[in-house]
Amino acid sequence: MTKSMLARFMLAASMAVWATTSIAAEPGAERSDESPDRAAESAPEDQTLSPDQIYEARRLGLQLYSEKKYQAAYPHLMTAAKHGFKRPQAQLGFMHLSGLGNTKKDTRYAIGWLGVAADGLTERPIEKYFNDIWRKIPQEHVPGYQKLVDSFVANYGTDANDIKCKRVNKRGSKIRQVRCELTDPNGRPIRDELEDAFRATMQEFEQYGGGSAPGGGPGGGSGEPR
DSSP, rough: HHHHHHHHHHHHHHHHSHHHHHHOOOOOOOSSSSOOTHHHSOOOOOOOOHHHHHHHHHHHHHHHHHTTOHHHHHHHHHHHHHHHHHHHHHHHHHHHHGGGGGGOOOHHHHHHHHHHHHHSOOOOHHHHHHHHTTTTOGGGHHHHHHHHHHHHHHHHHHHTEEEEEEEEETTSSOOOOEEEEEETSSSEEOTTTHHHHHHSSSOOOTTTSSSSOTTTTTEEEEEOOO
């Protein structure tokens, strides 16, 4: 498969699987000549933040993304993603895939963030979306992209950030979903005190294959914070 064929697949996957009524993805994600494992090395560093600041960054990122304010959402999603939260990671990956909000189109960043979002216990739509893309990577490029994903997992995975994820019932429903929380030095979950208030303002997250996902991409709906 040529580079142009892979780019066309990326565009087709993003539009066909996660199409929205009001957002059209930009032309296919482009690959640079840079080695894929360098993507993780150039991710920006944050100063040490409190749990409240990290949860607030997640809330702001998800809220702004749901409002299609992608450029404004990006730094907040980045903060939450770097601290191990699955949905912000998946949304960053989709943004780099589609060029939303002037985000740099680059399959290295897209696959890196989608790979760590799909690692371990995660939402099935995120896992399936990543696997669909992974299967189309030319075999000769798989080792480089595997090294890239491993680097993202080592730096931004749940284990690296003391995040605990578990499956819980969606409020008022029997539908199971993943909830991730920061933990204290003793391994006890740190609750997001504003989570319930935040959830009340957000739209329901649509299941994979069940129609369009608001906001576009894996985890495009606002729904429950991850």
